[in-house]
Amino acid sequence: MVFRIALIGTGAVGRGILEAMSRKELGLILTGVADSRSGMISPEGISPSSLLERKKKTGLCGDPGISADDVVKKASYDVLVEVSPTDASTGEPATGYIRTALSRKCHVVTSNKGPVALHYHELKQEADKAGVLFRFEATVAGAIPILHTLHESLGGNEVRALYGVLNGTCNYILTRMAEEGLSYKQALDEARALGYAEADPTYDVKGIDAAIKLVILANTVWNRRITLDDIDITGIDLLTEEAIRLAEEQDATIRLIGEIIPEKNLFRLSPRIIPRHHPLVVHGSLNAIILRTDLAGDLVFSGKGAGSLETASAVLGDILSIRDRYAGGN
């Protein structure tokens, strides 16, 4: 049995998905695709490898006369894979696409943080009403399967606390400041040059990106209804190299840590002094998470929090678990 997907977005994540589909036999067929300027609908299936080539040559994935909206509304698919860029303040146009797909009784998988952080409860309700699944593993900690773990694997546990390094850019900057003695500005410039930081790094270094992930975790795992305003946010942009040296005097360093303690209603993101050999002290652009649970004890996860194939891995995991549940597996 074939399982049909429509892909919205052919940036880093979309490319990763197409690359994995062309490299491996995943049992998926691509019946629609769109980027911000063009689209394509084909019930027989679109070849991921020729699509990647076309995009590379022309910059377009399809016909400029076909929009993402057309693909979402008209293509025949089982899962809408929404991986367009995040708009953290409105969640659009992704939220609109997701709503349309759910109203067509199609499953939705997204890596887009905006819709999940802003509208999770409504979207979940719409999915439940339609009898389909809404999954978003890739929105938190990239390749680390943290949402699946929290939603499924730890079912019988009470998760009492979560601590996480959730932004690779900040972790890269802090690692370089600690290991090479760079100033904040030098480390940021280096991160920019290597493509770890955007030209405008505000979203990362002021902690907004990591805080959005805390919102997603709080709302989807602990069933809260919080927004970014409910998170106590401190970024890393005011850190000094001297502060890191002072932490080192006690065999510690500084990392940007997201913290959720549901019992205390505590949702906080802040730079913290942390022993140098603590499991949350990961290097470079890695992410790490510790869960404190009543039955399983402490669990530690670390891995790549971003990247084309790494994020695609999380998206594909969602798609394939939906397929296995609804199409009987193959």
Next chain:
Amino acid sequence: MQVSMKLEIRDTPGQLVAALMPISDVGGNIKTVIHEHDFSSDKGSLGVEVVIEIHKERLSALLNLFKERGITVIRFGEERMHYQQSVILIGHLIHTNLGDTVDRIDKTGFAEVTKMSLAMPAIQERSSAKCTIKALSREHMDKAIEILRDVSKQKEILMIEPLEF
């Protein structure tokens, strides 16, 4: 002088007041009283930690009073802050009166800044300081950190707290 002592009192109504009375009787000033709920005793008694300010020469009178009234002094001494944590402050620390920042902790009676390393890269630039705080208990440490958090907010200082597990 400031003294901390641990008293054992009977777990019956009025005993705590009875134990604290001798302190004011000799002109001592009670700064903190901590009930130790987890104090284990088969004799139906409770542990109470008190921190008092008292003239040195009145101390023996106080101990005698305790003895007369059947209150056992389990521990007695000047060293009393067992909990230690370090925080890092970043900002215009000197210009925002570092002395006052430290004072806000010291004057609580239950916590004090015991060590400070300061790095000032250049005039006009923000300085960074590591403050080691000692407190009577975990709860007092949390309170001290909270005070410092408020002061930092007022003075636009970035406070980096330790991640406690």
